[in-house]
Amino acid sequence: MILTKAQLKNFMCYYDENVFEFSEGINVVIGDNGYGKSKLFDAIYWVMYDRCFDTSADEFKTTKQLNDKLISDRAVHETEQGNVNCSVSLTFYDSRKENTYTIERSLSATKNEDKVTYGNTSTERVTERKGVLSAQIIDDKDKVERLKKRILPDNIKPYMWFQGEQIDNIIDFKESETLTRAINVLSDISRFDEISSITDSLVTSVENELKKKQRSLSKDKNKSDELEAEIKKKKSLLNNYKSDLQQAKKGKKIAEERSEELLSKIDIAQEIRDLDSERKKLEKDFNKTVLELDNLRESLNKRLFTRGWVLKGVSGLFKGFEEKYKKYNDSKLELKRKLQTEKRIQEKLQTRLPINVPEPIYVQKMLEKEQCLVCDREAEKGSEAYKAIESLIDDSSEERKRLESEFKERFDFSSSLESLYRNGLRQEGRISDIDDDINDTLKRIDELTQTKNELKRDLDDINNQVKNYIADSSINVEDAKKIANELQASQSMTSRFSTDIGSYEGRIESLNTEIRSLESKYGKLVVGDLPTHLLKKVDISQHLNQAAQSTRNRVFQELIERLEEEANKHYQNMTQDNMSARGIIKLREYDGNYTPELIDNSGNQLSQINMGNILLIKLATIMAIISARQNTRDTQLYTLISDAPMSVFGEDYTIGFCKTVSQVYRQSIIMSKDFYKNDKLRNQLLNSEEINLGNVYMIEPNLPEEERESRHKLATEIRSLN
Amino acid sequence: MDLLSRIKTRAPEYDSKYYDFILKFTIEQGSTMGRTTETEKYELGRYFSTRYEMYMYAVLLGLRKDYQIPIERGTDKKKFIEIGSWKPEEITNYIIMAVLAKGEYDLFAMEELNEAELEKKLTHIKSDIEAYANGGFDIIYSKAQEDENYFIENENSFLDLLDN
Numbered sequence: 003m004i005l006t007k008a009q010l011k012n013f014m015c016y017y018d019e020n021v022f023e024f025s026e027g028i029n030v031v032i033g034d035n036g037y038g039k040s041k042l043f044d045a046i047y048w049v050m051y052d053r054c055f056d057t058s059a060d061e062f063k064t065t066k067q068l069n070d071k072l073i074s075d076r077a078v079h080e081t082e083q084g085n086v087n088c089s090v091s092l093t094f095y096d097s098r099k100e101n102t103y104t105i106e107r108s109l110s111a112t113k114n115e116d117k118v119t120y121g122n123t124s125t126e127r128v129t130e131r132k133g134v135l136s137a138q139i140i141d142d143k144d145k146v147e148r149l150k151k152r153i154l155p156d157n158i159k160p161y162m163w164f165q166g167e168q169i170d171n172i173i174d175f176k177e178s179e180t181l182t183r184a185i186n187v188l189s190d191i192s193r194f195d196e197i198s199s200i201t202d203s204l205v206t207s208v209e210n211e212l213k214k215k216q217r218s219l220s221k222d223k224n225k226s227d228e229l230e231a232e233i234k235k236k237k238s239l240l241n242n243y244k245s246d247l248q249q250a251k252k253g254k255k256i257a258e259e260r261s262e263e264l265l266s267k268i269d270i271a272q273e274i275r276d277l278d279s280e281r282k283k284l285e286k287d288f289n290k291t292v293l294e295l296d297n298l299r300e301s302l303n304k305r306l307f308t309r310g311w312v313l314k315g316v317s318g319l320f321k322g323f324e325e326k327y328k329k330y331n332d333s334k335l336e337l338k339r340k341l342q343t344e345k346r347i348q349e350k351l352q353t354r355l356p357i358n359v360p361e362p363i364y365v366q367k368m369l370e371k372e373q374c375l376v377c378d379r380e381a382e383k384g385s386e387a388y389k390a391i392e393s394l395i396d397d398s399s400e401e402r403k404r405l406e407s408e409f410k411e412r413f414d415f416s417s418s419l420e421s422l423y424r425n426g427l428r429q430e431g432r433i434s435d436i437d438d439d440i441n442d443t444l445k446r447i448d449e450l451t452q453t454k455n456e457l458k459r460d461l462d463d464i465n466n467q468v469k470n471y472i473a474d475s476s477i478n479v480e481d482a483k484k485i486a487n488e489l490q491a492s493q494s495m496t497s498r499f500s501t502d503i504g505s506y507e508g509r510i511e512s513l514n515t516e517i518r519s520l521e522s523k524y525g526k527l528v529v530g531d532l533p534t535h536l537l538k539k540v541d542i543s544q545h546l547n548q549a550a551q552s553t554r555n556r557v558f559q560e561l562i563e564r565l566e567e568e569a570n571k572h573y574q575n576m577t578q579d580n581m582s583a584r585g586i587i588k589l590r591e592y593d594g595n596y597t598p599e600l601i602d603n604s605g606n607q608l609s610q611i612n613m614g615n616i617l618l619i620k621l622a623t624i625m626a627i628i629s630a631r632q633n634t635r636d637t638q639l640y641t642l643i644s645d646a647p648m649s650v651f652g653e654d655y656t657i658g659f660c661k662t663v664s665q666v667y668r669q670s671i672i673m674s675k676d677f678y679k680n681d682k683l684r685n686q687l688l689n690s691e692e693i694n695l696g697n698v699y700m701i702e703p704n705l706p707e708e709e710r711e712s713r714h715k716l717a718t719e720i721r722s723l724n
Numbered sequence: 725m726d727l728l729s730r731i732k733t734r735a736p737e738y739d740s741k742y743y744d745f746i747l748k749f750t751i752e753q754g755s756t757m758g759r760t761t762e763t764e765k766y767e768l769g770r771y772f773s774t775r776y777e778m779y780m781y782a783v784l785l786g787l788r789k790d791y792q793i794p795i796e797r798g799t800d801k802k803k804f805i806e807i808g809s810w811k812p813e814e815i816t817n818y819i820i821m822a823v824l825a826k827g828e829y830d831l832f833a834m835e836e837l838n839e840a841e842l843e844k845k846l847t848h849i850k851s852d853i854e855a856y857a858n859g860g861f862d863i864i865y866s867k868a869q870e871d872e873n874y875f876i877e878n879e880n881s882f883l884d885l886l887d888n
Contacts, residue, residue, distance in 0.1 A: 323825035418728035
């Protein structure tokens, strides 16, 4: 049956009615991370099995556990009061019977003002339409279950409908059970396991029968019982050691593989560590430059005043003041000079007194005494002689008085003006340097800006290099730092396990020897002959057991080879457009586990397989499990539905993968983000003649990223591309 | 008190129509924003730490261009702090020197004035400073009107204005 239509209503991010129609061939649903691809897968799975895979918990969850996450937030938000329904219906077409089946699952919630109560149980409705007749509801639950098994049988379900995150669980080459499960799907090997188990029981039973007989013939039954108990104890211990040995071998294998993986990464890890160290240094330089640049730019306006830039171009102003100040000084000097001239005149007048004429103080005394002490004559007050003496003291001329008075009554601005002059002179010296200072600062800003840009470019380069290394090697910076230590720990564990293995093997050998010795002693206690038929029974049962086991192993090995061959067909097909060496898949067995290797035509192992190769091998294996099933037409009957992480194995293989899938499966539905941004790849998909293309859709949320936090407005837009 | 000190006791005023305009480019003195860091100030697009700095800038712009617009009688005015508090002192003194140089001041004759006459002269000096500042603000304001992004997009705008 093929899936022809999926209708989603108010399911998760699919608000209101949304329809996808599918045809034969590879149908592709394209969308970026978080756009709803996985939700589409969840919708399909939920309809069929009433559960969805929770990637964060790595398990399936029921409707009850998921209820509020299933119904569109927007639908709930827009309902003021009453029921909110979500439903998904899938329509399948059975071309052989020309019947159409529709399976619909729905869930509702009730909103009362702001309180929302989500239902815990979903409702299923299945209809069948035969040809052009009306659809009839299928009430019979058993019939519905049979229908679902016809749509997709349980044993192949994990290999036909899976999400990318589940691939490691489906095929884990380190876990023998996953490969055994896969082999059982390929061909029912359980019958051989049953036969092997039966012959084991037969051997045990026959040996017990022999023991019983030996005891009955024993000459010392107590001793026989003792020996038997001892043998039993040792065999139990032997089983424990064998189990421990198995664990130790497994542990050693894991540690060795880990060491190999780490060894292959150690060079890259060193490279990443070195790059990281260089990056840190660049970041430091960058931050330092940015800080200096920001400080400089921020202080630019401050420098208007701190460096006097605000005086740029004003030197003419000082000249004007200088002239005024000179004029002022000249005037001041002129005044002083005049004053001093008058003083000197007075002083000259005074020189008409003889040399030994007393000083004015004596002249004053003469006036007091009213007597001339020079010529010793009386000089009565008011007399001519008195007036003559008086004229000697009175040395202030009118002019001088006027000048002095003028000088004394003036304000004196000289100190202020001198201060202004000196300041102006100092600023003049600075002003001539301002332009250079500004230019130097702007030049420094340019230099720092250039340095900053260069450092940014270098940082971006290094970040890209680190990013590329990390993407190629899946080692992040933290891992890179730890790799050397981890390698040492791994190697140390390998060594420890080797020691343990040696020890267990030694003990097993000793125990075997002891058991043989005890059995020999046990045998020697037997008196008389053991029945021939019993001995023959033991021999035959042991041979039968060996034959059953070797047959089982041979059949298993043949199935592994068949799986390998089929997986290689798919792998070669997927990788044929890639020019670099692809290799051949070889599943090598180590102690019951299988490790995939890529070998060349001569059987030599190619260099370490990367994540992309491993994923391709796993996908090829998953496809092979179904396509290699003999006498079945599973790839024609059932639809592959998957959101395989194609970006892990790179653009070169993405188209190859789509081509192979479209050729192997009659119908497939693939969810992918790889075609979202890559126009070239998308065009290749849409136009390739080698791809049997079904319908291609692009899905996008209706809101820009920054608004998507609020899911009350979220809906998904679906656009058909072909 | 000497001449310089007496001039510095004056607190010039400006046309209050420029109040908001000035605030756009300065951090209000004494307010909480006055305690922001240089980075925050820079990011806020502020160019002057105080209003008197912008006033000094405006005076010098007016002096440079010889562009005075006396504040008309009756105009609503706002006061700055007294000149003596302006920093740096050397720029302040330079401004005073320039105003004395450009104005009709006979320095020698001024010494002969009596107290009342000198006070009048000092008031005249203050008015001269205000007129040059007014002219400077007019130049800045016109530039902002001519190109509304001039001061936003160009972090060297006030430096460049000194070149024009």
